[in-house]
Amino acid sequence: MAALMLLVLPLIAGAQDSTAGPYARAVATWMSLIATPGRERAATERIMTASRVWDRDQNGNLIRRRGDGSPRRVIACGIDETGYAVSAITDDGYLRVHWNGNGKHPALWDQYHEGQRVIIMTQGASARPRNIPGVFAVRSNHLWRRRVADNEPTSIENLWIDIGARSRAEAERMGVDVLDPVVRDWPEWTFADYVAGPAAGNRAACAAVAAVASAPERPGTGETIFIISTQKSFNWTGLTAALARLGKVDALVIADAELGAGHATPTDIRAPWTTLRGLDIGKISAIGIPARYPGTLVETLREKDIDALHRELAEAAGIGRMAVVPVPVIHGWVAPATQLTRDSLSRYADVLGKLTDIYAPSGHEAPMRTAIRAAMPAWARDSAVVDTAGNLTVAVGPNRDTMVVIAHMDEIGFTITGIAHDGTVSLRQRGTFFPFLWEGQPALLHRDGDQIPSRDGVMGCGAARGGPLRGVFLTRDSATQREPAEVTAWFGMDSAQLVAAGAHVGSPLTSFKCSTRMGDVRLTARSTDDRAGVTSLLLTMEDIDPSKLDHRVIFAFSVREEIGLEGAKALTQELGPSVHRVHAVDTFVSSDSPLESRRFAYAPLGLGAAMRALDNSSVTPPEEVDRVVKIAKASGIPLQHGVTNGGNDGSELARFGAIDVALSWPLRYSHSPAEVIDLRDLRSLTRIVTAVVKAPTKPPTR
Numbered sequence: 001m002a003a004l005m006l007l008v009l010p011l012i013a014g015a016q017d018s019t020a021g022p023y024a025r026a027v028a029t030w031m032s033l034i035a036t037p038g039r040e041r042a043a044t045e046r047i048m049t050a051s052r053v054w055d056r057d058q059n060g061n062l063i064r065r066r067g068d069g070s071p072r073r074v075i076a077c078g079i080d081e082t083g084y085a086v087s088a089i090t091d092d093g094y095l096r097v098h099w100n101g102n103g104k105h106p107a108l109w110d111q112y113h114e115g116q117r118v119i120i121m122t123q124g125a126s127a128r129p130r131n132i133p134g135v136f137a138v139r140s141n142h143l144w145r146r147r148v149a150d151n152e153p154t155s156i157e158n159l160w161i162d163i164g165a166r167s168r169a170e171a172e173r174m175g176v177d178v179l180d181p182v183v184r185d186w187p188e189w190t191f192a193d194y195v196a197g198p199a200a201g202n203r204a205a206c207a208a209v210a211a212v213a214s215a216p217e218r219p220g221t222g223e224t225i226f227i228i229s230t231q232k233s234f235n236w237t238g239l240t241a242a243l244a245r246l247g248k249v250d251a252l253v254i255a256d257a258e259l260g261a262g263h264a265t266p267t268d269i270r271a272p273w274t275t276l277r278g279l280d281i282g283k284i285s286a287i288g289i290p291a292r293y294p295g296t297l298v299e300t301l302r303e304k305d306i307d308a309l310h311r312e313l314a315e316a317a318g319i320g321r322m323a324v325v326p327v328p329v330i331h332g333w334v335a336p337a338t339q340l341t342r343d344s345l346s347r348y349a350d351v352l353g354k355l356t357d358i359y360a361p362s363g364h365e366a367p368m369r370t371a372i373r374a375a376m377p378a379w380a381r382d383s384a385v386v387d388t389a390g391n392l393t394v395a396v397g398p399n400r401d402t403m404v405v406i407a408h409m410d411e412i413g414f415t416i417t418g419i420a421h422d423g424t425v426s427l428r429q430r431g432t433f434f435p436f437l438w439e440g441q442p443a444l445l446h447r448d449g450d451q452i453p454s455r456d457g458v459m460g461c462g463a464a465r466g467g468p469l470r471g472v473f474l475t476r477d478s479a480t481q482r483e484p485a486e487v488t489a490w491f492g493m494d495s496a497q498l499v500a501a502g503a504h505v506g507s508p509l510t511s512f513k514c515s516t517r518m519g520d521v522r523l524t525a526r527s528t529d530d531r532a533g534v535t536s537l538l539l540t541m542e543d544i545d546p547s548k549l550d551h552r553v554i555f556a557f558s559v560r561e562e563i564g565l566e567g568a569k570a571l572t573q574e575l576g577p578s579v580h581r582v583h584a585v586d587t588f589v590s591s592d593s594p595l596e597s598r599r600f601a602y603a604p605l606g607l608g609a610a611m612r613a614l615d616n617s618s619v620t621p622p623e624e625v626d627r628v629v630k631i632a633k634a635s636g637i638p639l640q641h642g643v644t645n646g647g648n649d650g651s652e653l654a655r656f657g658a659i660d661v662a663l664s665w666p667l668r669y670s671h672s673p674a675e676v677i678d679l680r681d682l683r684s685l686t687r688i689v690t691a692v693v694k695a696p697t698k699p700p701t702r
Contacts, residue, residue, distance in 0.1 A: 020190035021303035023310065026211075026326035027204045028188035031197035033329060034121045034131070036083040036181035037101045037233040042121065042129045043079055047206075047228065050329045051214045054228070057245075059238045062228040064213040067318075071222040071250040075213075075317050076239050077206040078232025078256060081199040084113075084159075084182035086120065089172065093165030094594060095120070095134070097156065097182055101233025104258070106295045108440070108479055111154035114138050115437045115672040117185040117516075117524070118161060122175040130175055133185065133516045134163035135524050135674035141433050142589040142645040142670050143596055151481045160594050162668065162676055164519025166606065174519060184297060187512050189442050191470035192492025193303040196442070200299040201257030201291045208310045209255055211324045212317050221318035225249075232256075240275045248280040253287065253316045255309070260288020264308055266316055287312055296440045298472040345679040349523055351375070352535045352682060353515040356525035359446060359468070361413030361508040362430045362563045365390060368409040372534060372557055380541050380555070389570035390559040394541070397549035401697050404554045404575070404582040404658070405540070405689060406568065406649045407533030408561030411526070412671055414438075414487065414509040416445075423494045424474065427487050427509060431562035433671040435487045440475040441673075442512040443489040444468040447502035469501060473511065513673065521606065521679050528675040530561070532665055533585035536686040543690045551697045554579075558649050561586075565617075568649035572656055579658040581624075583692060584650030585685070588612050588642070588664035601644040603666040605678040608638025609685040612662035617647035618654055624661050631691050638684045640666070663689060 020028075035043035044062050048054045054062040062079075082101030089095055115138030121129045137160040161182065165171035189196050197203070206228050213226035225246065230238035243249065253266050260267070266285035271277040276284070289309050292300040307323070315321040360368035369392050373384050380394045387393065392409070412431030419425050425445075429435065446468045471491030476484055489509060491498060515525035525531075537555055554575075558567030588610035591601040603610045611628055613620045625641060632639040650660035665681040668674075 019192060020195065021193055021307070023306035023326050024190050024193060024195035024301070024303045026328040027200065027207050027301065027306055028190050028195045028197065029328040030203040030207045031186060031200060032188060033079070033203070034119065034181060034183050035080045036085065036183065037080045037231050039121065039181045040080050040230045044228065046329045047210060051210050051327050053214055057242060059241045060230040061238045061242045063242065064226040065223065066213070066217050066226070067219070067221060067223045069222050072248065073222065073224045073316070073318065074227060074243065074246070074249050074252045075209055075224060075313055076227040076229055076252065076254050077209045078202065078229050078236065078239065079206050080230055080232050081202065082233045086176060086178050086180045086182060088178065089168050089176065091168050093163070093167050093171045094137070095161035095163060095171070095176065097159055097161065099156065100181065102235070103233050104295065108153055108476065110156050110159060111436060111482065112297045112440045113184055114154045114159065115434070115669060115674045116441070117673065118182050119185045120161070120163065120176055120180050120182050122177060122180045132163055132174060132176060133518055133524070134161045135669070135676060136160065137162050137593055137595055138434070138437065138669050138672045138674055139595050140589045140593070140668070140670040141672070143591060143601055151483060153479055153482050162518070164522030164676070170519070186297065187442060189470065189512070191472070194300050194492045195306070196298045196300040196472050198297050198299065200301050201289050201294065204289055204301055204306050204309060205255035205257065207327060208306070208313045210327045211310055212313045212319070214327060215314060215319060215324040218319040224317045226317070235273050240273070243276070243279050243281065250282045252281050252284045253313070254284070255287050255313060257288045257291065257294065259286035262288045262290050264288070264290060264305065265312055293440070293472070293475055296475045298440050298475065300472060345521060345683065348535065348539070348679045348682045348686070349517055351538060352523060352528070352532055353525065355531040355534055356515045356527050357513065359444065359510050360410055361446070361510055362410040362560045364446065364508045365409040365559045369557070372409065372538065375538050377541050379546055387570065387574060389567050391567045391571050392557040393571070394555040395552065396546040397552045399552050401551035402554065402579050403551060403693070403697060404556055404579050404653060405537060405585060405693060406556040406558055406582065407537050407585045408530045408558045408567065408649060409534065410560055410562050411510070412562055416503065416505050416507045416509065418505065419495045419498060419503065421495050423492070423498045424488050424490050425503070425509070427489065430508070431671065434483065436483050437672050438473045438487055438511055439484055441473050443471040443473045443491070444510050444512060445471060445489070445491060445503055446508045446510065469503065511673065518676070522676055523679055524674060524676045526673045526675060528667060528677050529587040529670060530585070532587070532677055532682055532685070535682065536585055536689045539686045540690045540693055543686070544693060549694070553693055561649055565647060565649055565652050568652040572652045575653070577656045579653050579656070581697065582650040582653040582658045582660050583689065584648035584660060584662045585689060586612070586648050586662065586664060587646070587667045587670060589644050589646060589670040590666035590668060592666060593668050601642065603640045603642050605666050605668065605676070606680055608640055609681055609688050610664045610666055611639065611641035612644060612648065612664045613641045614643040615646050615648060615662070617651035618660040618662065620661050621659065624659055628661060628688070628692060631695055632688055635687065635691050637687045637691060639688060663692070
């Protein structure tokens with residue numbers, strides 16, 4: 001394991017793009033607050049810690065009173081945002097959800113969450129909330145090939161949350177209960193001079209209210225009362241209650257994206273809800289902030305507009321249109337204890353987590369190749385070879401009865417096909433997946449030389465400075481079908497700026513990712529396909545003594561598998577008919593999900609590794625299935641076998657006479673940001689790969 005720890009690099013401090021301004025960076029931290037209606041306390045506690053000027057009233061509102069006399073002003077915002085609440089826990093440990101709050105969302109709001117990471121904030125037996133990671137389930141791309149798929153946009157009826165629980169009882173032991181809030185796990189996302197995230201306009205409004213409330217007061221300008229209110233999503237219940245207790249108010253300014261309707265200065269409005277009309281309030285005005293893609297997960301604000309909002313609220317508060325210091329808050333996500341405790345599966349989680357956090361779309365595998373070589377034991381690193389196609393191979397053992405064990409380094413993604421004048425980039429898929437999963441999500445444009453440091457081993461998401469260009473995948477204004485006609489992205493620059501920054505036709509794009517453990521035995525990450533296979537090969541290298549092998553073993557890490565097994569094709573041309581047996585180590589896409597038919601591909605998570613005995617590219621002879629089953633039984637290794645979809649690298653070597661015996665692990669939600677693996681299956685996969693490598697061999701019977 002010592003060599004594997006070379007994957008651990010220092011985590012660069014800061015979670016935001018260094019090019020963004022101070023107001024955008026501060027607002028990004030506010031978007032990490034979990035504040036669904038009725039559950040705002042955790043968020044307001046963080047605000048009170050960041051700015052120690054607040055009192056909390058009986059409705060949970062934060063109140064700051066300053067000055068006295070006339071005029072009497074109220075500057076207010078609403079901290080909560082409509083979200084999801086757990087509505088049921090199924091017998092097999094999945095969560096169902098319902099909406100919490102009456103706010104408006106675009107038609108694709110539910111679809112923006114399908115196949116994505118979420119946080120469930122649960123109280124449990126503790127007095128303090130605990131944040132549980134989960135994913136919204138999505139159909140596996142592989143299992144829907146050649147099948148008619150429902151192309152209706154996702155609705156709440158399609159949403160199932162996987163938290164790594166295997167039963168209702170286990171979910172309850174994790175602390176999850178009906179009514180717990182559910183929100184999208186969103187990284188602090190700034191790019192160029194923009195910030196993007198769910199409800200960005202309203203979080204910017206509350207950030208501005210907090211900053212002005214903390215600014216030096218100006219004597220003799222009357223009384224100003226600042227309110228960060230709760231339950232905005234239920235007709236502004238918290239604010240109305242606070243105003244009713246205040247009595248006469250000369251002017252009320254509400255900072256809110258919907259009420260302000262994008263107006264950059266306070267604009268007079270009529271009382272926007274009925275109860276307000278019965279209170280003694282003089283002039284009512286609202287202010288918003290101009291936003292791109294409003295109402296989506298990538299609602300985007302510009303630095304100068306956030307600055308202007310702060311200044312406008314300062315003037316409305318009677319201290320003049322002055323610059324105020326922005327107020328950041330402490331990040332809202334706290335890793336659950338299961339992520340921090342070392343256990344028998346940590347060895348597998350550590351390696352897999354670090355590998356999945358590396359970005360290496362098809363054709364751009366260099367970062368993975370570097371990480372794999374660094375993680376090899378010394379004997380393998382010294383003999384590793386890179387061929388002309390980019391495959392990384394290590395050959396060991398006497399030159400007879402050659403066996404190839406192969407896993408692929410690449411992942412799905414996009415490449416740029418065109419750059420419009422405004423900087424919007426057109427994209428082409430690299431690999432097969434559902435394009436809608438990227439729509440309205442964070443985007444990363446990878447340039448030559450970009451570096452993304454690995455994490456320090458503590459689970460939790462953060463994006464480092466100095467890496468790829470950040471941006472957003474754009475969204476449709478409306479939709480009648482699930483899939484977009486095309487996927488595009490924008491990085492806050494026009495075409496000239498983007499090209500000057502290093503982008504060009506052919507540049508690869510991905511989306512932000514960060515692995516995390518779920519529950520006691522599960523892990524979720526994008527590109528588990530095929531970083532789990534790579535992990536098993538690296539750990540096998542650690543577990544064998546090369547001098548004791550009685551046959552040739554070639555460990556191969558291939559390129560461009562996702563776009564047609566191209567690396568394996570090149571390797572086949574090099575090795576020809578010399579290979580007797582090949583073990584392609586790749587995903588067994590499982591129908592172990594409530595969204596799938598169990599007609600085929602049913603290999604439950606947690607029951608062990610799987611032999612991919614039949615897929616779309618190869619079939620394993622019965623005697624070879626029996627051989628591996630006997631090896632597994634002799635060593636007490638849990639092993640399943642079955643039928644699934646997809647192709648594997650070994651099928652190319654089979655064309656030259658090798659017997660393809662694909663070894664796999666069950667995976668949910670293939671080719672999505674929400675892929676889920678059971679770490680016990682990765683352990684058994686590593687054990688069976690090690691066992692077949694060590695086993696005395698002879699050429700398969702023809």
